[in-house]
Each structure stands twice: as C-alpha cells, then as structure tokens.
Amino acid sequence: MEDVAIVGAGQSVFARSCGESIRELCFEAYKEALEGLDITGNDIDASVVCSAPEYDKQRSPSGLISEYLELTPKPTFYVETVCSSSSTGLRVAWSLIKAGLHKTVAVIGFQKMSELSSRDAAERMGRGGDIIWESPFGITMPAGYAMYARAHMARYGTTEEHLAKVRVKNSHYGVANPKANYRKELSLEDILNSEMITSPLKKFDCCANADGSSCIILAGGDVAKSITKKPIWVVGLGAATDTMSMAGRKSLTGLQCAQEAAKQAYEMAGVKPQDIDVAEVHDCFTVSELLAYEDLGFAKPGEGAGLLEDKETYVEGKIPVNVDGGLLSKGHPIGATGGSQIRTIVRQLRGEATEAQVKDAEIGLVHNIGGVGQYGNVTILRR
Numbered sequence: 001m002e003d004v005a006i007v008g009a010g011q012s013v014f015a016r017s018c019g020e021s022i023r024e025l026c027f028e029a030y031k032e033a034l035e036g037l038d039i040t041g042n043d044i045d046a047s048v049v050c051s052a053p054e055y056d057k058q059r060s061p062s063g064l065i066s067e068y069l070e071l072t073p074k075p076t077f078y079v080e081t082v083c084s085s086s087s088t089g090l091r092v093a094w095s096l097i098k099a100g101l102h103k104t105v106a107v108i109g110f111q112k113m114s115e116l117s118s119r120d121a122a123e124r125m126g127r128g129g130d131i132i133w134e135s136p137f138g139i140t141m142p143a144g145y146a147m148y149a150r151a152h153m154a155r156y157g158t159t160e161e162h163l164a165k166v167r168v169k170n171s172h173y174g175v176a177n178p179k180a181n182y183r184k185e186l187s188l189e190d191i192l193n194s195e196m197i198t199s200p201l202k203k204f205d206c207c208a209n210a211d212g213s214s215c216i217i218l219a220g221g222d223v224a225k226s227i228t229k230k231p232i233w234v235v236g237l238g239a240a241t242d243t244m245s246m247a248g249r250k251s252l253t254g255l256q257c258a259q260e261a262a263k264q265a266y267e268m269a270g271v272k273p274q275d276i277d278v279a280e281v282h283d284c285f286t287v288s289e290l291l292a293y294e295d296l297g298f299a300k301p302g303e304g305a306g307l308l309e310d311k312e313t314y315v316e317g318k319i320p321v322n323v324d325g326g327l328l329s330k331g332h333p334i335g336a337t338g339g340s341q342i343r344t345i346v347r348q349l350r351g352e353a354t355e356a357q358v359k360d361a362e363i364g365l366v367h368n369i370g371g372v373g374q375y376g377n378v379t380i381l382r383r
C-alpha cells in the first residue's frame with residue numbers, strides 16, 4: 001500500500017465575524033492550499049467537508065461547497081466529530097487513498113459561528129455532550145473543562161498561575177500570526193484579572209468563537225511527489241472515543257481519548273514522545289494544553305506545568321507547543337480547527353514558519369479533541 005502525504009495546506013484568517021458566506025470562507029483556505037502546486041482543482045478526485053451542524057442555516061454543506069469550489073461531479077462526504085472534525089476528515093481522506101478509491105483528496109473544514117451569540121453558541125456546544133443527564137444542568141464546554149482543571153488542582157497542586165502561563169506563551173506567539181484573531185501579548189496579571197467565566201477559568205483562559213476555514217490536500221506517494229517538492233508524510237494516526245457523559249469518565253485529570261489516540265499514533269509512526277520536534281495541541285482552554293502535555297507523554301502526570309515554568313514548550317525549548325498562538329490566540333472555528341493545526345505543522349516541517357520556526361523540525365504532532373474529551377485525534381507528520 002502506498003504512503004500518503006499532505007501536498008497542500010491552507011486556512012482563512014480566523015475572525016470574530018468574517019462577513020462572508022460559508023462557501024466564500026472555504027474558498028479562502030482552498031486557494032491557499034493549492035498555491036504552488038502542479039495541479040488544479042480538476043485533479044482533486046474527492047472531498048471531505050468537516051464542520052459541526054447547526055451554526056448556520058445551510059444543511060448538507062458538502063454539496064454546496066463542492067459546487068462552489070468546482071469539484072463536482074467528484075464525490076464529496078460530510079464528517080463531524082465536533083471540534084476535531086477536520087482531523088477526522090484527514091483520517092477519512094487517508095483511508096480513501098490507502099483503499100485505492102481516490103488519488104488526491106481535499107479535506108475542507110469550516111465553521112461560521114458569528115451567526116449565533118456567545119450564549120447561544122455555548123448552549124449549542126453543550127449539546128455536543130449528553131443532552132438528558134448533563135448539558136441541561138449546565139455542563140457547557142467551559143464548565144466541563146473547569147471540572148478537569150479543579151480535579152487537576154486538587155490532585156497535583158496545579159494553580160491558576162500555571163494555567164495563565166499557557167496563555168502568556170500562546171498570546172506571545174499569537175502576535176506574529178497574521179491569521180490569528182487575537183494578536184495582543186497578555187501578561188500574567190491581564191489573564192488572572194480577566195472576568196471569571198466558570199471557576200477557575202477566566203475569560204483569557206478560554207478560546208473565543210470564530211469564523212474560519214481550513215483546507216488540507218492529500219495524495220498517494222508517487223502522485224504526491226509529482227505535485228510538490230515538499231510532501232509531508234502522514235506517518236501516524238490515532239483516534240479514540242470516550243463516554244459522552246462526564247460522569248462516565250474514569251478520571252478527570254487527563255483525557256483518556258487523547259491518551260489512547262496518542263498511543264496508537266506513536267505506535268504506527270514508530271516514534272516516542274521525545275522524538276517529536278514540534279506540536280500543536282488543542283488548547284481550547286488553558287487547562288487543556290496542560291492536560292495535553294501529560295496525555296501525550298511530554299511530561300509525567302501532574303508535571304505538565306513544569307514544562308512551562310522551564311519554558312520547554314517555547315520555540316527554543318525541548319518540545320515547542322502551539323507556537324502559532326494556539327486556539328487561544330487564533331480563535332476556534334470548530335470544524336476548521338484541526339486543519340489549521342495541521343497547516344501549522346506542515347509549514348514547520350517545510351521550514352516555512354517564518355514567524356516562529358523550530359530549527360530543523362522533522363517530526364511534528366497534532367492533538368485535536370472533540371467536545372469535552374469525547375473524541376481524540378492524534379496525527380504524526382514527517383518531513
């Protein structure tokens with residue numbers, strides 16, 4: 001079976017409100033993904049469209065986007081695992097190529113969240129959890145992650161300052177990212193003094209809703225080499241699902257879906273956590289990045305905060321994480337997020353991340369979570 005590579009990667013600017021229709025928004029990412037490739041849209045023989053439903057009126061968006069990007073009559077599919085939809089889309093595209101059904105597949109993720117108020121979006125996202133036993137009682141996304149934060153604090157002595165230091169780092173790198181929504185450096189005090197959302201998470205511990213799109217183009221081995229001089233190989237894939245209800249979780253100090261997905265991806269790639277040169281992790285909240293350090297094996301359980309204290313997750317550190325500003329700076333247009341994380345790692349491995357390039361990066365990892373730890377996806381890429 002031939003190997004599969006990423007040949008093109010693009011994203012739109014992530015913004016609070018894009019002022020465009022979803023089809024125009026998707027075109028922005030698609031256009032960037034095709035830049036510099038020896039192909040046109042005619043060579044793409046399938047597409048996988050990824051988003052969470054119910055944020056805009058359009059139903060069955062894959063047909064609409066396929067038409068606008070002139071991909072008809074090639075088949076298109078719709079994939080959803082809430083915030084990790086486009087990483088799941090990448091897994092589907094990889095499988096289609098491996099199965100020999102298609103040669104070149106575009107994974108298009110998008111979300112236009114500005115049609116809803118923050119309050120309505122929170123209610124909608126909460127319904128991504130158990131709608132009988134949990135979301136009606138207030139388990140929104142921030143509330144769910146706040147429970148993880150409290151459990152981590154109780155067990156390991158993690159503090160609000162530790163959480164805030166995640167945003168200090170990510171806001172620092174967000175300044176240089178032209179595609180990010182928030183490009184202002186924040187101090188520890190700014191974060192600790194921001195409005196309380198759900199204790200212990202304050203406003204700047206949270207990512208913000210956004211409009212945005214991403215596009216990743218994959219192709220099988222020989223085709224990939226004929227399309228680009230810099231193919232980035234998909235060498236490890238992991239995916240797992242945890243209980244929908246938080247009450248069913250074995251532990252609240254780590255995400256089991258991430259731990260399981262990481263194990264699968266490392267095994268498939270034949271690498272260990274210490275082999276990873278650069279990572280993008282799902283920092284929907286500051287605590288989520290700390291949990292990721294531990295779930296991915298970058299730190300032992302309870303020792304994630306130490307990586308930040310020692311600046312090991314900065315560009316010059318042992319394992320640079322979210323040096324594009326992360327979701328905390330970029331914004332989190334849920335269906336587009338995984339593709340944006342993958343684009344960042346592709347640029348790092350190609351040596352094109354001029355804003356914050358990790359020297360000689362060869363192996364990169366993407367950790368993308370759906371819901372409050374319901375769906376875990378880990379992808380390992382190699383130059």
Ligand SMILES: CC(C)(COP(=O)(O)OP(=O)(O)OC[C@H]1O[C@@H](n2cnc3c(N)ncnc32)[C@H](O)[C@@H]1OP(=O)(O)O)[C@@H](O)C(=O)NCCC(=O)NCCS
Binds near residue numbers: 203207
């Ligand atoms: C944190 C949160 C509750 C704040 O919502 P809110 O209080 O209704 O705030 P609004 O959306 O009305 O925005 C008010 C202002 O705060 C800013 N803001 C909102 N969230 C922000 C954030 N996370 N970081 C920085 N600024 C933020 C907005 O840009 C806006 O600024 P402006 O007045 O200069 O335009 C909301 O952003 C949220 O729910 N985030 C989490 C999203 C989520 O759960 N995603 C899925 C995760 S898996």
